[in-house]
Amino acid sequence: MQFRERTDAEWKEYWTQYWNKARELAGGRWDSILRTLAPSLTDALNQEGKRHVPCPVHGGTDGFRVFKNYHESGRAICNTCGHFHDGFSVLEWANGWTARQTVEAVMAFLTGDSSHRFAEPVQRQLPPKKEAKPTRSNDEKRESLNKTMQRVVPMSHPSAEPLRLYLARRGLAPLKSPSVMFHPRLAYSDGDRITGFHPAMVAVVQSATGAPVTLHRTYLDEDGCKADVAEAKKLMAYSDDLKILGGAIRLMKPGKVLGVAEGIETAYAASEGMGIPVWATVNATMMEHFVPPDEVELIIVFSDKDRPSPRHPRGHGQEASRALVGRMWAMNKKAMAITPKGEIPEGQKSLDWLDVLNRDGAKGFPSFEAVRRAMLEQVFGKAA
Numbered sequence: 001m002q003f004r005e006r007t008d009a010e011w012k013e014y015w016t017q018y019w020n021k022a023r024e025l026a027g028g029r030w031d032s033i034l035r036t037l038a039p040s041l042t043d044a045l046n047q048e049g050k051r052h053v054p055c056p057v058h059g060g061t062d063g064f065r066v067f068k069n070y071h072e073s074g075r076a077i078c079n080t081c082g083h084f085h086d087g088f089s090v091l092e093w094a095n096g097w098t099a100r101q102t103v104e105a106v107m108a109f110l111t112g113d114s115s116h117r118f119a120e121p122v123q124r125q126l127p128p129k130k131e132a133k134p135t136r137s138n139d140e141k142r143e144s145l146n147k148t149m150q151r152v153v154p155m156s157h158p159s160a161e162p163l164r165l166y167l168a169r170r171g172l173a174p175l176k177s178p179s180v181m182f183h184p185r186l187a188y189s190d191g192d193r194i195t196g197f198h199p200a201m202v203a204v205v206q207s208a209t210g211a212p213v214t215l216h217r218t219y220l221d222e223d224g225c226k227a228d229v230a231e232a233k234k235l236m237a238y239s240d241d242l243k244i245l246g247g248a249i250r251l252m253k254p255g256k257v258l259g260v261a262e263g264i265e266t267a268y269a270a271s272e273g274m275g276i277p278v279w280a281t282v283n284a285t286m287m288e289h290f291v292p293p294d295e296v297e298l299i300i301v302f303s304d305k306d307r308p309s310p311r312h313p314r315g316h317g318q319e320a321s322r323a324l325v326g327r328m329w330a331m332n333k334k335a336m337a338i339t340p341k342g343e344i345p346e347g348q349k350s351l352d353w354l355d356v357l358n359r360d361g362a363k364g365f366p367s368f369e370a371v372r373r374a375m376l377e378q379v380f381g382k383a384a
Contacts, residue, residue, distance in 0.1 A: 022088075022103050025110045030074035030087040034066075037105055038094045041066070044076070050190060051230045056094055057081060058309055060349065062230060080349055081311040083285060093311055138239040145236055148215055152181035152202050159184050162199040165224025171358040172268050177251045179204045180264065188219055188229050198227045203264055205235065205282065208246030208291035214238035216249060216264070216282060235282070246291035249280040254293055257368070260324070261302040261353060262287055262317065269354035270302040273365035278302065284320035292333065299328050300371055301337040305351040307344060317350065329379075336375035338366060 026033060034041050040056035047053060049068035054060050055078050063079040070076065074087020084090045092102045136144075155163055155174050160182035164174045186200040201218040215236045219227035226232040238244065248260065251267055259278035261267040267280040281287040284304070292299055301324055304317030312319050321337035328335035342359075344351045356364040366374075 018107070019103055022107050022110075023086075026074070026087060026106055028072050029110070031071045033087060033106060033109060034070075034074060034090065036109060038091055040094055041076075041090070045070075050192075052079075055081065058307075063349075078309075078311075079283075080306065080316060081309045082316055096310070136237060138241065141237045141239050145215055145238065148183065148186065148202065148236070151185075152183050155180060155182060157182060162220045162222055162224050163201050166201065166218075166220050166226075167224075167265075167268075169224050170265050170354060172265060172272070172354075175251075175268055175271070179206075179250050183217075186217060186219070188227070190230060195229075198229070200227075201264070203249045203280070205244060206247050206250055207243055210250075210293075211242070213242045213244045213247055218264070245286060245289040248286065248290060249282065251279055252277040254279070254296055256295065256297045257300065258292055258296045258298070259300040259302055260287060260290055260292075262304055263352070263354075266302065266304070266352045266354045269352075269357040270365075273353065273357050273362050274300070274368060274371075276300065276368065284316045287317075288320040288323045288327075290324055292328070297333060298372075299324075299333060299335040301325060301335065302353045303337045303339045305339050305344060307349055315350075317352075334375065336371055336378070338371060340364075 031045060035045055038056075043053045044056070044064055044066050047065065049066050049070060052062040052065045054062065055064040057078070058080060060080070064081075065077060067073070067075040067077070070087075073085075074090055075083075075085060076090050077083045081093065084093060088099070088102050088106065091097060091105070092099060095102075097105070153160055155176070163182040167174050180201060180203045183200045183202045185197045186202070187194045188196050188198055198219045199222065200220060203216045203218075204212050205214050205216055207213050217234050217236065219229055219232045219234075221227050249264060249267075251264070252271065254277050257276050259267070259270050259274065259276050260281055261270050261278055262281055262283055264280045267278040270276075271278040281290050284306075287301070301321040303321035304315075306312070306315035306317040308315055314322075318337075318339060321339070325335040325337050340351045340353055340356045341364075342351060342356075345355075353365070
């Protein structure tokens with residue numbers, strides 16, 4: 001008996017069915033899959049998404065966690081390496097596997113069949129699916145956001161001294177911004193449990209259309225230092241019908257020229273250093289998807305210089321800023337990314353423009369004209 005080779009179309013259909021079957025079988029069983037196939041994730045899995053732990057790939061102190069619903073999807077995130085949208089991408093990253101090695105390992109674990117061809121799962125006792133914990137309704141999320149906003153005061157308020165001290169410690173003046181406020185006693189939750197109350201910097205995150213979506217919190221102590229908590233910076237949960245990607249913290253009124261940076265403090269520093277309005281996108285992922293207002297004609301991206309990682313070999317901040325610049329030109333808007341000069345200090349994961357301001361002052365920033373000419377040289381090969 002002779003067997004003919006599969007055509008390309010048949011191989012494509014074969015692997016499509018194989019992946020679909022793997023996803024179907026793995027749903028709700030990612031806890032046991034990840035514990036068995038990637039023991040390096042054990043510490044994070046034991047926290048069940050409630051706390052950050054050291055990254056299993058690059059180390060550190062508290063940059064990695066799985067999402068609270070990881071049993072269903074396997075999702076996880078590292079502050080340096082990025083977001084992993086399912087358990088397959090987590091395994092591929094954590095174990096250094098190819099996509100094929102990953103899906104075959106998952107299928108072998110779930111079915112007991114270690115061959116490379118598709119097979120129906122054998123009868124075996126699989127771990128039962130864990131029931132998802134009840135999540136807060138959209139009304140409850142909105143109520144929590146509104147309750148927080150009822151207690152905030154402007155940065156100039158007498159009670160906001162911890163915030164002014166915090167900015168001063170970071171080398172910044174207390175810039176006026178309606179989007180950044182102070183909360184004198186904001187609850188801090190470790191998972192589902194409130195562990196304390198702290199002063200906090202509270203900033204409104206708005207969507208690409210300008211609608212308020214959620215609040216960003218930076219927990220402080222009375223002396224203007226970051227609070228001694230697992231995650232000093234957090235986003236509040238927001239309604240499922242709102243979209244945060246494309247949005248930012250609108251720190252000041254935009255003009256035809258607008259800068260964007262990841263963090264609030266970095267955006268303040270960039271604005272002080274170059275004298276232009278700058279918004280904060282919160283993180284590299286949101287920077288990559290940022291959508292500017294229609295009236296903005298030129299975007300200057302103040303990129304963080306991040307250390308390379310397996311997932312982001314050129315640094316997450318640098319990759320996100322390049323992606324944003326490409327999108328802006330495709331939207332017929334001019335854009336240029338600038339990255340701090342110098343080496344990343346020992347023990348730090350990145351070098352940003354706040355570091356530059358504290359190190360060199362305003363002279364560490366390029367002039368607007370220098371940025372404009374560099375952009376034109378990059379695009380057209382000569383200055384204009």
